[in-house]
Amino acid sequence: MTGMTGSEHGGFHGRLDAEFFVPGNSSFAEFVAAHRPALLHRDDRFLPPGVRPDPHRFPHGTTVLALTYRDGVLLAGDRRATMGNLIAQRDLEKVHPADDHTAVAFAGSVGMALDMVKLFQVELTHFEKVEGTSMTLRAKATRLSSLIRQNLGQAMQGLAVVPLLAGYESGGGGSGSEGRRGRIFGYDVTGGTYEKFGFHAEGSGSPYARGALKKLYREDMSRRDAALAALQALYDAADDDSATGGPDIGRRIYPIISVITEDGFERLPDQETEALSHEMVAARRNRPDGPIALP
Secondary structure, eight states, X not given: OTTOOTGGGTTOOSSOOGGGGSOOOSOHHHHHHHHOGGGTOOSGGGSOTTOOOOGGGSOEEOOEEEEEETTEEEEEXXXXXXXXXXXXXXXXXXXXXXXXXXXXXXXXXXXHHXXXXXXXXXXXXXXXXXXXXXXXXXXXXXXXXXXXXXXHHHHTTTOOEEEEEEEEEOSSOSSSTTSSEXXXXXXXXXXXXXXXXXXEEEXXXXXXXXXXXXXXXXXXXXXXHHHHHHHHHHHHHHHHXXXXXXXBTTTTBOOEEEEEXXXXXXXXXXXXXXXXXXXXXXXXXXXXXXXOOOO
8 A cells, every 4th residue: 555646546545645745834725726726616617608607596595693792702693595586495504613712604605605614614623733723813714704705706796605703712811802702703705804893794684683783782791691682683684684584483493593602612502592582582472673772
């Protein structure tokens, strides 16, 4: 087996190819782009020349949001994916952990988004193995920005991905920008990165979700209060945006809610999300427009 190359053994590598020994940086995405660019599917060869995709023929996901609270940061997303005026999927998961203290939620073209999330997860793991330490949260936000920019060609054709990055910053100490706290980063389709404070939402239902969070958000919320605020915001988004799905009591399909604290990433148990959803829906029967703004 020693000395055998991949081509000599039907794809099994007895030893690493030469490109693995070329000095470079710690970016897995840049390594693949340099040596196996076809694996990234991020160039204009995605479709034949002259062919342009119809965005309404591909599953599209909305709405996702994030908000900071007393112990960290919370991310939530509805479960609906649409294809034009059709519901393509009712139980899509739009919130994914990136590493122990970072998570990504996405709105936009589902296939492109899932590929981007997987590549970002590998990118963070690769960096940590090469460098022996994890990136800062700001560096992670910058790396995700570069992955979005690689998708710009498809975004201009309607296959855009707009992620939402949230994480818990545990280094630096104190109450400054590097203190212990949850942080949120939003993006545009060109990879522009913007830190958001308090809360943010993306997707077609995001204006309604942000409107709900404006009246409900408080910096010192408990996890339970933050989860209820997120559910209220998604409910308002679903009420005015047909592409956003609210809690489906009959099918027992509820939004995905995850939190990131000093202890790491945690997805709320299904039973907890279900109970909070039932509580919120029951309250809406008495007040269809939702809770009033807090004093």
